[in-house]
Amino acid sequence: xxxxxxxxxxxxxxxxxxxxxxxxxxxxxxxxxxxxxxxxxxxxxxxxxxxxxxxxxxxxxxxxxxxxxxxxxxxxxxxxxxxxxxxxxxxxxxxxxxxxxxxxxxxxxxxxxxxxxxxxxxxxxxxxxxxxxxxxxxxxxxxxxxxxxxxxxxxxxxxxxxxxxxxxxxxxxxxxxxxxxxxxxxxxxxxxxxxxxxxxxxxxxxxxxxxxxxxxxxxxxxxxxxxxxxxxxxxxxxxxxxxxxxxxxxxxxxxxxxxxxxxxxxxxxxxxxxxxxxxxxxxxxxxxxxxxxxxxxxxxxxxxxxxxxxxxxxxxxxxxxxxxxxxxxxxxxxxxxxxxxxxxxxxxxxxxxxxxxxxxxxxxxxxxxxxxxxxxxxxxxxxxxxxxxxxxxxxxxxxxxxxxxxxxxxxxxxxxxxxxxxxxxxxxxxxxxxxxxxxxxxxxxxxxxxxxxxxxxxxxxxxxxxxxxxxxxxxxxxxxxxxxxxxxxxxxxxxxxxxxxxxxxxxxxxxxxxxxxxxxxxxxxxxxxxxxxxxxxxxxxxxxxxxxxx
Amino acid sequence: xxxxxxxxxxxxxxxxxxxxxxxxxxxxxxxxxxxxxxxxxxxxxxxxxxxxxxxxxxxxxxxxxxxxxxxxxxxxxxxxxxxxxxxxxxxxxxxxxxxxxxxxxxxxxxxxxxxxxxxxxxxxxxxxxxxxxxxxxxxxxxxxxxxxxxxxxxxxxxxxxxxxxxxxxxxxxxxxxxxxxxxxxxxxxxxxxxxxxxxxxxxxxxxxxxxxxxxxx
Numbered sequence: 001x002x003x004x005x006x007x008x009x010x011x012x013x014x015x016x017x018x019x020x021x022x023x024x025x026x027x028x029x030x031x032x033x034x035x036x037x038x039x040x041x042x043x044x045x046x047x048x049x050x051x052x053x054x055x056x057x058x059x060x061x062x063x064x065x066x067x068x069x070x071x072x073x074x075x076x077x078x079x080x081x082x083x084x085x086x087x088x089x090x091x092x093x094x095x096x097x098x099x100x101x102x103x104x105x106x107x108x109x110x111x112x113x114x115x116x117x118x119x120x121x122x123x124x125x126x127x128x129x130x131x132x133x134x135x136x137x138x139x140x141x142x143x144x145x146x147x148x149x150x151x152x153x154x155x156x157x158x159x160x161x162x163x164x165x166x167x168x169x170x171x172x173x174x175x176x177x178x179x180x181x182x183x184x185x186x187x188x189x190x191x192x193x194x195x196x197x198x199x200x201x202x203x204x205x206x207x208x209x210x211x212x213x214x215x216x217x218x219x220x221x222x223x224x225x226x227x228x229x230x231x232x233x234x235x236x237x238x239x240x241x242x243x244x245x246x247x248x249x250x251x252x253x254x255x256x257x258x259x260x261x262x263x264x265x266x267x268x269x270x271x272x273x274x275x276x277x278x279x280x281x282x283x284x285x286x287x288x289x290x291x292x293x294x295x296x297x298x299x300x301x302x303x304x305x306x307x308x309x310x311x312x313x314x315x316x317x318x319x320x321x322x323x324x325x326x327x328x329x330x331x332x333x334x335x336x337x338x339x340x341x342x343x344x345x346x347x348x349x350x351x352x353x354x355x356x357x358x359x360x361x362x363x364x365x366x367x368x369x370x371x372x373x374x375x376x377x378x379x380x381x382x383x384x385x386x387x388x389x390x391x392x393x394x395x396x397x398x399x400x401x402x403x404x405x406x407x408x409x410x411x412x413x414x415x416x417x418x419x420x421x422x423x424x425x426x427x428x429x430x431x432x433x434x435x436x437x438x439x440x441x442x443x444x445x446x447x448x449x450x451x452x453x454x455x456x457x458x459x460x461x462x463x464x465x466x467x468x469x470x471x472x473x474x475x476x477x478x479x480x481x482x483x484x485x486x487x488x489x490x491x492x493x494x495x496x497x498x499x500x501x502x503x504x505x506x507x508x509x510x511x512x513x514x515x516x517x518x519x520x521x522x523x524x525x526x527x528x529x530x531x532x533x534x535x536x537x538x539x540x541x542x543x544x545x546x547x548x549x550x
Numbered sequence: 551x552x553x554x555x556x557x558x559x560x561x562x563x564x565x566x567x568x569x570x571x572x573x574x575x576x577x578x579x580x581x582x583x584x585x586x587x588x589x590x591x592x593x594x595x596x597x598x599x600x601x602x603x604x605x606x607x608x609x610x611x612x613x614x615x616x617x618x619x620x621x622x623x624x625x626x627x628x629x630x631x632x633x634x635x636x637x638x639x640x641x642x643x644x645x646x647x648x649x650x651x652x653x654x655x656x657x658x659x660x661x662x663x664x665x666x667x668x669x670x671x672x673x674x675x676x677x678x679x680x681x682x683x684x685x686x687x688x689x690x691x692x693x694x695x696x697x698x699x700x701x702x703x704x705x706x707x708x709x710x711x712x713x714x715x716x717x718x719x720x721x722x723x724x725x726x727x728x729x730x731x732x733x734x735x736x737x738x739x740x741x742x743x744x745x746x747x748x749x750x751x752x753x754x755x756x757x758x759x760x761x762x763x764x765x766x767x
Contacts, residue, residue: 295633298632299630299631299632300630302630302632302650302651302652303559303562303630303651305651305652306559306562306630306651306652306653307559307561307562307565308652309652309653309654309655310562310565310566310569310652310653310655310658311561311562311564311565313565313569313654313655313656314565314566314568314569314572314655315565315568317569317572317655318572324568327564328565331561331564331565334561335561
């Protein structure tokens with residue numbers, strides 16, 4: 001249907017106009033046919049009245065009057081005298097020429113019977129014509145014609161038109177004819193006599209035609225008003241949609257800050273606009289985070305690449321000693337290792353981001369996982385002459401053992417890394433009634449208050465130089481945070497600068513979470529929404545700070 | 551020419567310093583902002599290569615303090631920050647050039663050459679003094695169409711005097727600009743170099759103003 005316009009507004013308008021036209025047409029034609037019907041009924045009644053008056057006058061006079069048979073339409077009723085027929089009851093006059101009246105039924109096949117006009121009640125008819133059939137056609141244009149049994153005209157009103165003779169069939173009884181400009185009732189009376197009473201209906205036709213015009217004009221007017229009003233209304237209704245469209249186009253063309261102006265938040269389109277704005281906000285946020293992350297990632301990747309490039313280029317510029325080559329290669333190895341670490345961390349994060357909502361959940365012995373992590377990091381700790389202080393009690397939780405291993409390794413690695421030589425790393429796992437808890441505490445440099453709210457952000461590093469020299473990209477805690485949140489857990493940090501930090505990770509206990517199926521656990525989305533970072537309230541004396549995340 | 555490199559990534563610092571030394575520059579290094587600022591304020595450098603993300607004092611601050619102290623030394627910012635806003639901010643803060651990591655050493659060296667050259671008012675990369683021609687790019691000196699073989703230190707001396715042509719350059723200035731902090735500088739080393747250059751280029755190449763310094767005309 002290519003002719004249907006694409007625009008919703010015009011389509012709506014088109015259907016509306018079509019429907020309105022149909023309704024108006026139906027209404028007008030119904031009104032018209034009702035009026036016309038009434039008009040014809042009225043005309044018919046007028047004709048019938050005259051017909052009755054005529055038959056009342058004629059009945060006594062016409063020869064061959066059949067006996068009265070009730071219920072027959074062709075027999076005039078003998079009822080009370082009609083006001084138009086003063087001579088209703090009088091006896092039919094005797095045949096003036098003595099001839100017997102024509103026998104009933106014989107007129108059809110026999111020779112034409114010339115009804116002698118002298119038996120007609122001329123005077124009565126004249127009176128009747130005067131009162132009911134005025135000759136002035138403009139006022140009351142009634143006429144009658146009386147046909148004899150042979151179809152010959154016996155009498156007619158003065159200005160009667162040329163009325164077609166009635167059909168001569170035996171069965172003919174009654175007919176209402178609508179001719180060009182007149183309407184007439186033709187009825188067989190008796191003994192072959194037929195009376196036609198009619199009316200010139202010019203006036204009625206003119207009036208009906210006028211009515212048609214009036215109705216058409218009125219309907220057109222109403223239709224036009226309706227369409228214009230409809231256009232205005234649909235325009236008004238569609239305006240918010242257009243605003244939404246233009247906003248969406250703005251956003252599509254790159255202006256990410258554009259938002260749909262919301263005027264009526266309660267209406268359907270208002271709610272749509274609010275919903276869209278919220279969606280846009282969240283998309284923008286995600287996009288901004290993604291952009292920042294990409295920028296940070298590329299920023300982090302640049303430095304080791306710069307090292308690789310400048311080291312190789314400068315060392316290859318001329319012949320060097322073996323010592324120089326070794327130094328350059330070692331520098332390259334450090335850069336490459338840093339790249340590897342970065343790429344691995346980025347991969348872990350990317351996988352976590354991609355699959356954050358589908359965490360594998362099976363019963364995990366957290367204490368075992370932590371023990372494995374400790375085993376992995378033992379050489380590093382020995383290198384720094386750190387003491388393990390372990391208290392690993394059985395602790396079960398639900399989750400992905402590999403990801404939980406990442407959590408343990410990153411936390412313990414941080415504790416080792418930021419410790420002072422000869423310090424200690426305290427690791428505890430235990431269960432409370434509802435939770436499974438992992439605590440990692442160090443005796444290191446601690447975290448400054450201004451850094452606390454940011455330490456879980458990707459690429460955030462409290463001390464940028466140290467972190468970079470050590471080849472740390474600032475992704476470890478971000479990975480920990482992402483995993484813990486995906487598991488529906490919480491992470492909390494207490495830190496005192498130059499004394500140490502304590503990270504506490506809480507998961508729901510395996511039995512508890514399996515039994516109650518806490519919604520926050522079942523749906524990491526909820527957890528993410530509820531996430532917040534709070535600065536410690538216990539700031540009272542020693543500048544002790546804490547940050548926690550749900 | 552004496553160049554200061556401020557960069558907190560030790561391997562990168564080492565390779566840049568090595569490349570610059572290979573080119574005959576006297577190179578000082580600083581691994582953090584504090585050290586970098588101290589050196590930049592203490593010595594007259596011919597160029598400074600500056601990283602922005604530095605511990606202690608960041609590159610912006612160093613730049614601001616230097617320009618505030620009316621130091622006109624050319625500064626090349628070498629950073630991983632590649633956003634246009636950062637470049638604009640860097641150049642507007644008084645930096646003379648901006649290069650993002652990772653970079654090509656050849657480009658870094660060319661940019662430093664250009665900075666040094668322009669700082670003393672030379673747009674071209676050759677200097678002609680009589681029939682002597684210095685090619686700053688190839689680091690060669692030709693006299694009468696013949697290439698004169700010079701050691702890097704000798705070339706650096708000739709280049710410095712040629713760039714400051716017509717001006718008397720004091721011995722202290724020459725020491726400051728030709729020898730880095732790690733070089734062993736004997737007091738008569740400069741005289742040895744000048745004497746060697748005169749042997750190769752001819753006695754009239756460098757004039758001595760007793761009590762003032764050296765001069766090339």
